[in-house]
Amino acid sequence: MSVEDNKLKGTVEAILFASPLPVELDKLCAVLERRPDEIKEIIDEIEKDLSDKYMGVQLSVHGSTYRLCTKEEYAEAVAAYVAKGRTPGLSNAAMEVLAIVAYNQPTTKTYVSQVRGVASAEVMESLVDKDLLEPQGRLDLPGRPMSYGTTDKFLTVFGLESIEALPSRELFMEGLAGIQNEDQPVEVYEQQQIFEETES
Numbered sequence: 001m002s003v004e005d006n007k008l009k010g011t012v013e014a015i016l017f018a019s020p021l022p023v024e025l026d027k028l029c030a031v032l033e034r035r036p037d038e039i040k041e042i043i044d045e046i047e048k049d050l051s052d053k054y055m056g057v058q059l060s061v062h063g064s065t066y067r068l069c070t071k072e073e074y075a076e077a078v079a080a081y082v083a084k085g086r087t088p089g090l091s092n093a094a095m096e097v098l099a100i101v102a103y104n105q106p107t108t109k110t111y112v113s114q115v116r117g118v119a120s121a122e123v124m125e126s127l128v129d130k131d132l133l134e135p136q137g138r139l140d141l142p143g144r145p146m147s148y149g150t151t152d153k154f155l156t157v158f159g160l161e162s163i164e165a166l167p168s169r170e171l172f173m174e175g176l177a178g179i180q181n182e183d184q185p186v187e188v189y190e191q192q193q194i195f196e197e198t199e200s
Contacts (some may be wrong), residue, residue: 009046025064055071069160075165098127109145124148
């Protein structure tokens with residue numbers, strides 16, 4: 001590759017790395033003022049580079065969108081690290097709500113509140129504002145309640161390629177146990193009860 005091509009490749013990599021959401025091909029072309037076939041060729045090179053088995057990230061392609069994500073074999077370690085690192089701006093209540101929604105989506109505010117034993121609508125709305133949860137349409141139930149699920153940003157924050165790559169509930173609970181506030185403790189057995197209830 002020429003110096004110019006290498007610079008273009010580095011630019012595309014930097015954009016993919018910096019973006020919290022999947023990057024659209026059209027936007028890449030517009031920003032970089034290049035044809036789609038040129039950008040696709042560069043993306044193919046990046047994907048090839050990341051295919052090495054010892055690389056921790058990979059290029060995820062969905063239609064005409066691209067993003068860098070953790071390889072599945074490293075997902076549990078990354079999720080555990082993020083959980084134990086106390087994600088900035090997320091309270092213990094928010095982490096609990098995220099866990100319940102992630103493993104039971106699509107689900108409703110009422111269901112999450114029932115599982116937690118406390119009103120959770122306000123916490124869920126704050127997670128929607130942070131683009132970690134999103135409305136996924138109304139359910140065919142009395143009152144037609146709105147259902148919610150996780151977003152692409154949620155996957156990015158927790159280093160997951162897809163929702164199927166979520167770590168086991170046991171590992172998530174261990175991570176959650178490590179971030180509890182001293183003035184608001186939640187014992188491990190209580191967390192286990194939460195997840196057991198979500199399975200019923």
